[in-house]
Amino acid sequence: MAPHKIVQACLGILTASSVGGIAYSSLPKQDLEARDSNPGVPETTLSSTPPSVVQTQPSETARNASSVTPRPEIKSLNYKFVSGSKSLELNCPNNQHPNSGFEGSKKLILCQAEKRQDSLNWYSPSGSKTQCEWEPNKNSYKCTSPKSQLAKYSSTKNREAIQII
Incomplete structure (x- = not known):
């Protein structure tokens, strides 16, 4: 086999594996676990719960934003x-x-x-x-x-x- 064909094959395998890795990492973990535990069940019947929402306190900058006076505009x-x-x-x-x-x-x-x-x-x-x-x-x-x-x-x-x- 020619060296350039070997290089092309290696690059193709790396590309395919990285695309698969991206697809795997973009799926939520609970969906993957549900698919693994129920291999014969169609995906549409699996329930997917939304990820929990994390609330954070507003930063000090956001709280004090109302105290900043805007630059005066020329009327x-x-x-x-x-x-x-x-x-x-x-x-x-x-x-x-x-x-x-x-x-x-x-x-x-x-x-x-x-x-x-x-x-x-x-x-x-x-x-x-x-x-x-x-x-x-x-x-x-x-x-x-x-x-x-x-x-x-x-x-x-x-x-x-x-x-x-």
Whole structure:
């Protein structure tokens, strides 16, 4: 016999025995004893009692978890948007930040981003580009659009928004 066939046979035997060992060790001991003592009885008729539940006392850390004060969250952030001579503020709750969006054909600034974006963009089939760029020295967004107008908008989802016209 060739040496590689001997090695393959040995590896096959080791693999089969380890799989059998895993199957044997994963069965509960009481099921194995019941099978050994009743070899002619089908497995479905053997009763299997669930293992007993062990209750432990909560650790000191778990007991004191209620005394830990959570880190304060920022409730809302205000952002200023400027287009031409008009400026509007958008109040974003729950650590949200402005993002570009649409409702129907209306271009909106909505509070829905997880982090502040330096540029908000809207594209239309007519080719007119609308955008708002973050200006760090003014701490606001400067918006450019075909009509250079901003308007408060009440979204159908009861969110505060700014419409860019």
